[in-house]
Amino acid sequence: MPTIRIDDKAIDVPDGATVLDAARQVGIEIPTLCFLDGQSPLTTCMVCLVKLAGTDRFVPACGTVAVDGQAYESETPEVHAMRREALELLLGDHLGDCEAPCRLAHPHYLDIPRMIRHIAADEPGRAAAIARAAPPGEPGETAPPFERACRRGRRDEPVAIDALLRFAASRDADAAGADAMRDHRPFSVIMGGLDEQELEAFAEAAPDAGKQPRVEPAGKLYTLDEARREAGRCLHCDCRTPVSCRLRHWAERYGADPRTFRKKHHGFRLHDEHASLVFEPGKCIACGLCVQIARESGNGVGMTFEGRGFAVRVKPPFAAGMDETLDDEAVARRCAEACPTAALVMRDHGEERE
Ligand code: SF4
Ligand code: SF4
Known part of the structure; x- marks a missing residue:
């Protein structure tokens, strides 16, 4: 059973456990967006960064297996600044209003x-x-x-x-x-x-x-x-997931400024053709969860990545519409529930602050 340290805590973890598992075991809160329990780590969002103590290396806690004797820093100003920057990079490309x-x-x-x-x-x-x-x-x-x-x-x-x-x-x-x-x-x-x-x-x-x-x-x-x-004339300009949006939650918690890396407006689009869900690509942070869930379920043609690096986007493959991609209701719901933002939302999803 490996023992690692996070900040000042020694933690015994089962073989194969990750740094994120270890942190959760002792109540150290590490933000995550692209990680979902039960799914393999994707390490696309990079908001769960921790620092390998004594080095200049930052690694994603969700995808780093705990190795006996290693020590990590989590709750330090330096690590928090790295997480904040990761959040600001995502916010800079996020097309949507949290508030109307x-x-x-x-x-x-x-x-x-x-x-x-x-x-x-x-x-x-x-x-x-x-x-x-x-x-x-x-x-x-x-x-x-x-x-x-x-x-x-x-x-x-x-x-x-x-x-x-x-x-x-x-x-x-x-x-x-x-x-x-x-x-x-x-x-x-x-x-x-x-x-x-x-x-x-x-x-x-x-x-x-x-x-x-x-x-x-x-x-x-x-x-x-x-x-x-x-x-009935109101267009519902505020976010459809004001409580459950994890991007907003962590951005507020880490004091991330959405204007830091603000990119040029790249065009509002809405995929409205699916009977049960709507897809707003501008709100997608390309975490890959819906791609992974649809692929593993073997449903429809799934979702896919297009492009590389900072230009990567998630979309239906080829010229397919959303009604062809996630045509199984249960899979569509799992994808919408996994989505860390309001990019994929079920039409029957009603979420208010009260
Ligand atoms: S359409 Fe509705 S939500 Fe949008 S700005 Fe007007 S009143 Fe506010
Ligand atoms: S639509 Fe949601 S779940 Fe799918 S890649 Fe984008 S942010 Fe992730």
């Missing part, structure tokens, strides 16, 4: 998209809990900044956020709106402006929003039916 433009433009960063979804789902009490978390604005003649920031406004007319806020705040709240408001700007990768074609592709992910015209309230406040129809 409307939320980022609100003075208290109110979770407007979540409030709107509750209205659309006929849950006015839950919408009220969010709307009441922030001081209400005065009704004005010009739309407030958070409404002017609405992405839908670039397509036709912005969602009537201010009127929806007043509608929600007028209802009885079910409970306190968890994490509804912040006193500091929430962490977010920012996708930036989309051209007309990209905006249409983006709107396809929210098919119900369609081309409905903006609903004006007949009275002073929306009725529930009016509010629900207007809420």
Whole structure:
């Protein structure tokens, strides 16, 4: 049974165990994105780096077998800086908004998209809990900044956020709106402006929003039916996996700055042809988990790598559509659950902060 050291801890591990196994055994938290229990290590993301003590070598903890007598550094500023850089490299190429433009433009960063979804789902009490978390604005003649920031406004007319806020705040709240408001700007990768074609592709992910015209309230406040129809116009610009996205989780934890290695916008695309899942290549970090899972399951034509080095991408092979690649529902679900970002998401996946 080999014994290794990580920082100041001596750890006995079974033969064949990795440095990551050893760290987990004693509660040392090492970040991972491309590693999944039960799958062979891929060592593509490089966020689990540890330093071999007494050398200049950094190695991925998930793919390094523990050798008796060796010592590793994990919780040092130097190792943390290397992990942060690995995260920033991934964030620099990540095309997607963690938080919607409307939320980022609100003075208290109110979770407007979540409030709107509750209205659309006929849950006015839950919408009220969010709307009441922030001081209400005065009704004005010009739309407030958070409404002017609405992405839908670039397509036709912005969602009537201010009127929806007043509608929600007028209802009885079910409970306190968890994490509804912040006193500091929430962490977010920012996708930036989309051209007309990209905006249409983006709107396809929210098919119900369609081309409905903006609903004006007949009275002073929306009725529930009016509010629900207007809420249905929202494009759901915030991330579909706000809680489970491991890239965001570790980026926040390590203080990674998404702007450090920001690359030129490379075009928003959405693969919407699969009956059960959607694939957003811009959010893919090419970890390879879906490629490995699909290959091992023998399902469809699977997913594949294209290109090399920093230009590598994961995509359906040849000219195949996503409906041909992961056509087995169970395999598609496993891939979506394994995906460390919101690149692969099941259509029935509903995830909110509360
Ligand atoms: S479409 Fe919805 S989520 Fe997007 S900015 Fe407008 S209100 Fe916010
Ligand atoms: S789509 Fe596949 S390769 Fe890309 S991040 Fe998700 S699991 Fe990894």
